[in-house]
Amino acid sequence: MPSTVIVGGFYGDEGKGKIVSYLAMKDNPTVAVRGGVGPNAGHTIEHENKKYKVRMLPSAFLNPGTRLLIGPGVVVSPEVLLKEIEEFGTHDRSFVDFQCGIIEDSHRTTDSGGRLKQSIGSTGTGTGPANADRAMRTLKLARDVESLTLYLDDIPNQVNFALDRKENVIVEGTQGTFLSLWHGTYPYVTSKDVTASAICADVGIGPKSVDEVLVVFKSFVTRVGEGPLKNEIAPEKAVAKGWQEVGTVTGRQRRAAEFDFDLAKRSIMLNSATQLGITKLDVVFPECAHMQSFSDLSSPAKYFIKNIEDQLKVPVTLIGTGPDVNDIIDRR
Ligand code: GTP
Ligand code: IMP
Ligand code: MG
Secondary structure, eight states, rough: EEEEEEESSSSSSSSHHHHHHHHHHHHSSHHHEEESSTOOOEEEEEETTTEEEEEOGGGGSSSSSEEEEETTSEOOOOHHHHHHHHHHOEEEEEEEEETTTEHHHHHHHHSHHHHHHIIIIOSSSSSSHHHHHHHTOOBBBBOGGGGGGGGGOHHHHHHHHHHTOOEEEEEEEOGGGGGGTTTTSSSOOOSSSSSSSHHHHHHTTGGGGGEEEEEEEEEEEEOOSSSOTTEOOOOHHHHHHOOOOOOOTTTOBOEEEOOOOHHHHHHHHHHOOEEEEEEEEHHSSGGGGOOOOOGGGGGHHHHHHHHHHHHHOSOOEEEOOBBBOOEEEEOO
């Protein structure tokens, strides 16, 4: 399994970060490369009673043998990135493409007031305005930023070199399929396409270089910010079910709904999914918390997973049973 692309199947926050961390520890990839939009993404990762939050580096940082790369399609906040490199002590294995776009104060200002914030519910991190400037060909690039000099490299070259040598490569997407600028609930979407093909383009690999596409769904659907959410349940009901969540980047309450098979089918089509990850099974079926074996699951939980496989016709290979990296059932 040399290259695996991991993307979100719903509206982001499916728990991709935790899945990527697990794969990084288990499969020992030489390279983890991030595509996706930028620091509007927030992954929360828990391991050995520590909680990490990561917005720029790939979520594979827990494996000290994995190189952490950021592809040219990603817009970078140098402040956020340098802080994470410092915090996780990854100076010698973090690399940013020369052609990554740079988010500046002006982008954050435009993004955190006015129309984007109020009507779209943007994260205020400046990613949308930076991508707008990129389309206008006025955006500054990483190659022109002194504080990044030590970390600059040709990322497509590094990734394809690893693939040519049959090394294990993780390609990490961010956000979720229905936040895509092309395929999502426009205008309530992010500033780029975020489906598997786009993530590959972000890091510079072509469609023939992809072996596995792992689409991650949560056991229920959440959405933060504005835009439609079919069968949304009232916040009090979400609290009663234990489904309430707070956003990693913005601290906003996430909206919630039951697992949506129509959305999941479309997501599988748009991403060419070869495997599915289902996170937060323990939230819907608390008796399954921390389990690591499918046979130990309760009958309703087994039925929930089997029904997903029957209806969606793609195997569920990874199942999240808690927030820790090792709270997972690996059926690969
Ligand atoms: P984006 O790139 O922003 O879309 O984020 P993400 O997909 O990495 O997800 P995020 O970390 O924002 O949200 C997922 C939350 O669920 C985090 O707080 C995780 O610690 C937690 N989590 C992930 N998997 C599981 C699981 O199987 N069970 C439980 N209880 N929590 C989980
Ligand atoms: P922007 O990407 O900050 O412009 O925000 C546009 C929309 O996408 C808003 O509804 C955000 O809440 C949502 N969004 C952007 N990034 C994420 C993410 O990583 N997880 C969940 N929602 C996101
Ligand atoms: Mg998130």
